[in-house]
Amino acid sequence: MACVGLVIEFFAGVVDFPTIPPGPFILGISGIVVLALGRARWPIVLGFVAALFLTVGGLIEGSVWHRIADPGQTADWIGVLLQWPSQVVALVAGALAIRQAYFRRLRPV
Template identity: 50%
Template sequence: MNRSLVANAFFLFVGVAGLIIQIVSGVPGFPDIPPGPFILGVTGILVLALAARFRWILFLGIAAPLFILVGGLLEGSFWGRLADPGDFGPFLGTALLIGGVIAAAACGVVAVTRAYRRVAAG
């Protein structure tokens, strides 16, 4: 299993941790059953469990974090939570979420590139 694939899944789980911290610390606006932790968590599990067998799963490791990042940016409350480090729970959760999904997407691109380059060369 290549390191970029494992890093992709790890950072997806970091994003899940960030969302859970935000929910637990009482950030307003989350639905009763927020989809973000499920989207990122299930994607991380699929990448770890199935990417060696089905390379196309690696594309989910790029699409899911970008979906969450774009959704959060369009919603717009990221900036307010990041601007107030004194409100530690929402600040930490948002920082983990943003850092996690950006790193996950970057590692996902590397994992896809390596997986498909290996096929083309061999």
């Protein structure tokens, strides 16, 4: 959903959006890898790192706060509302999946 939100923001014409935005490619490719190689453990880390990268980058860039506070620009606002909660869910789910995949406790017999 975060990728869809980014695409909506791109086509809505968000000011200062890159000509070719890397976000949808990063999220889309990492999502495909996670789905295709779901049995392996490393794709989970790839998906988590991709979501973390875009979240930190978006927070550093800072324009998200203006777009989410202004529902007058409907397409921008809908894109942000799709992107950011989806990224939070991806980060929480990714952290839990990594914990389960890499830090399983051995149960005593």
